[in-house]
Amino acid sequence: MKLNTNGNVYTFVYATVMVVIVAFLLAFVASALKPIQDANVERDTKNQILTSLNITGLAGEGIDKKYAEVITDELQEEGGKVFVAQVDGVTKYVLPVKGRGLWGGLWGYISVNEDKQTVFGTYFDHESETAGLGARIKERWFQEQFNGKPIFDEEGNVVLTVVKKGNSKAETEIDGVTGATLTSNGVGAMVTDGLNAYKEFLNK
């Protein structure tokens, strides 16, 4: 007997069976791989924090080891979490920040020197900025522009920010990414607002 593949009953049954199979398949794959994925995400976060301390080029177990060695404490401050780090015997503080890009969320880690007045290093990442344009905030040349920059002006306001490439005048203005003005503005706002939230901690 040849099956009538155009009948209503057949169509309904086919669709139902297909959806159930696919749903089980996806649920199975997702839950089977979840622990491995979570471990990857956790390790990646550690790597991001280390990168903001200008410690790069690590992979796998090396990240966990170095992280345990460098990060000595986690504080709960007014603006949020603060990681205390010891880099070559000198204390640094890592401040997590969050912001908005053009298409989705941005986040980053700003590490400050012991005097809490200048930036030691930064790391920025994004959910879904345009590849080759906004996504370049993830590249080291952009992040390294922040190294050693002062955070405050003479009145104690947070002034560190990002401006359009070629327009940076003051020492606290960082060149943005060409062709990615909105993402660059997002990073600028994230840095300024993020540091402002930690103002109390930074002035302590």
Place this chain on the structure above:
Amino acid sequence: MGKLFSKENCEVFSNPLNLNNPIAVQVLGICSALAVTSQLEPAIVMGLSVTVITAFSNVIISLIRKSIPNRIRIIVQLVVVAALVTIVSQVLKAFAYDVSVQLSVYVGLIITNCILMGRLEAFAMQNGPWESFLDGIGNGLGYAAILVIVGFVRELLGFGTLLGFQIVPDFCYENGYMNNGMMTMPAMSLIIVGCVIWAHRSINKEEK
């Protein structure tokens, strides 16, 4: 083996590379060709991912083609593609985390790629799994080839680099050469794709 690589099957594979190229001739998949080609590396990664996904979704659809109810065939195709893409991205996240971070945006784009749906509907629904596999690989590579050309031009002129390595020497910049910012904009890739199509068609006209 002789049958697997018969003349017809070779044509199934080689046609989309040139004479029936999905971008240059069928003008499919333009959207992603514009979005991911501002640098060479994402263009290559995207090209390869589409090749893999097109090939395997072609095979799956071809295997179940006789059982698919005609009225909901597009939905079935879409479910297969979406499930496949989701599984691939989950596996990448678990076992090749770095690659999955790089691919983040493109994975979603693959589902909506018109080439995939086009090949499923036009080829896999009527042909056997092996032919469909070849067709998927051929179309994927044909797509990748155009992406690489566009990515090459845009990265070279827009950033002065290729795959992140500086190509345009420093003394050019010192003597007033500037990277073409226009090249980094999506609009410019439309123009480059246009030029590629133009060149492609005028060459093929002579052959005919």
